[in-house]
Amino acid sequence: MSHRHSFRVGPVRFRIASDWAGPIADLKRLYADYPALGGQAATATARIEAARPWRRWIRPAVHISGDYTIPDALPLPLSQGLLATEMAMNLQVALGWRQHLLLHASAVERDGRAIIMVGASGSGKSTLAAMLGEGDWRLLGDEFAMLNPVDGQLSPFPRLISLKNESIETMARRVPPARLGPVITGTPKGTIRHLVPRADAIARMDECAMPALLLFPTFGGEAGLRAVPPSEAFMRLTDSSTNYVALGEPGFAALTKLVRDVPAVAIGYASGEQGVAAVEALWAELAP
């Protein structure tokens, strides 16, 4: 595999190889400001390779692979090569990472305190995090919130934010084009465009933050707030974790501590601006 790139995002050191030049060129542009490995070992290997040898050239089909792979996963067309690469990186973290409890969530920080936003695909957690991350907040991550079971802190994992459909236009108006990836159409989730986090999110990727609020956003729902009891928060978080079972007791302890210590709120909102305003209002109420 002649096309390669490696870089670090938070605690994860990626090593990526591809059968094609295109996705790696995108990766090199979008991850340009991320630290290089500097002679250290890669802790995750991701590969995107031709689904069959001839599919490198004829109707190129990208198979997502690496240390861990999903054998039956359908290959993607080469036009979605960057998406495939991001999915391959996610897969390695989801299945291989054991140093933190992984929550499928976005997270932002202010004054050393963090909001964890958990929701299904389409709940708007990415857009909300992206909008907050362009304002007075530092983006900690979009795909995974990494909870350290030892000290209860969140490790930033500021990967590219994957914007979908309407939110692409919303964010494209706010950021310079250099921070946007190619428009990827026809994916199972519609149109996708990647956004590079703001410079502070990348520069401060080693600064951890203490969770202060658990948020369960629902986009398009009725505007309003509902306090979520710890038991419900616990169940929703175990559902959204990819390694809760594998971590065993330390994972259980970290999660029970989180839902006991941190208030949890479900919010509905009809527009991005409304969502941001709701978060700010909640935050003001919680201020210590």
Place this chain on the structure above:
Amino acid sequence: MRAMRNLVVALRDPTSVVALNGEEWSALIAVARAEVLLGTLAHRVAGQLLPPEVEALLNAARIAADHAQVQALWEAEMCASALAPLGVRFVLLKGTAYAAAGLPNADGRQIGDLDILVPRERLDEVEAALRGAGWEWVKDDLYDQGYYRTHMHELPPLIHGTRDRMIDVHHTILPLTARVRPDAAAMVADAIPASEPPFVSSEVETPIGSAPTSAPLDCARGKRDSRQYTLSPTDMVCHCAAHMMADGDLAGGLRNLWDMHCLLSEFDDGGDDFWPVVQARASHHGLWSAMHCAARLAHELYGTAIPDSWRIRGNSDFLFLRCLMARDDWGRETRPLTRLAFYIRSHMLRMPPLMLIRHLWTKWRAR
């Protein structure tokens, strides 16, 4: 292939890893994951001076492997409870057995399904008891069900409805269609009680405030006896050799060979009897050539101390070694023709040609 060699050398001599640079570590981690040996490697090199990012990764891998082992032993305990009313002797096999017996290859070893061996004449009762205790069929397909029951060495796999763990109930160690027919009855008869399972050991300390979670422990404690067995040392080595050499296409071969190396090294007490007894037992099971070859390969790769008389190399050893080491520094399988040859070999060992054709035809039509 540098990384595969580094993996073998690291398992053989853990001090070797201090010389590796970042790039070599990247490749070593990737191939160790691909061979499902990361936990084993992590345990093996514990205490060596490692780069911090590697130390953090391997430390997490050790913790995860240790937890997986506890879960596997718990699953064995659940199985024991389900089978207790039958009074049947059931023998733990492979990963769970190594963990239950506290053998050195259990450290960091990944454990998949729970594998047990029971007397063939008790199979129906065992299946009914497990189904009554929450295990369900994975394969509902009539052909698959029939195939397993007529031709295989195990029941169709069962999965537990709430714990989501699989159990393979064996009545012998190789498919019934294979040419070699090991003496499973002797294996069961000569099995030995596993060392005390962790959940039923004399005084389980109950941490303060954990009263609700200790209930299952209390249940298990009441039924304490030696219901869990493992194969006798010689049979355990025979099964390991059979599993690696006579069943399957050598996938995961490095791990199986590591089992082989650890078991032989652990059981060899230095006396004159050990190796002849192993040879005699393997011959009794029809597994001498598998045993001999596996021991040679373990000697070749991991430096297992085997007697001089066992060291005569076979003509095809180099092919086995080629297949075992066929992975590049990105963790990808290489040497597709060698792998294909071993895939075909595995099926030829497993069933006669006409039957193979009928089987593949049925499978292909059902796609």
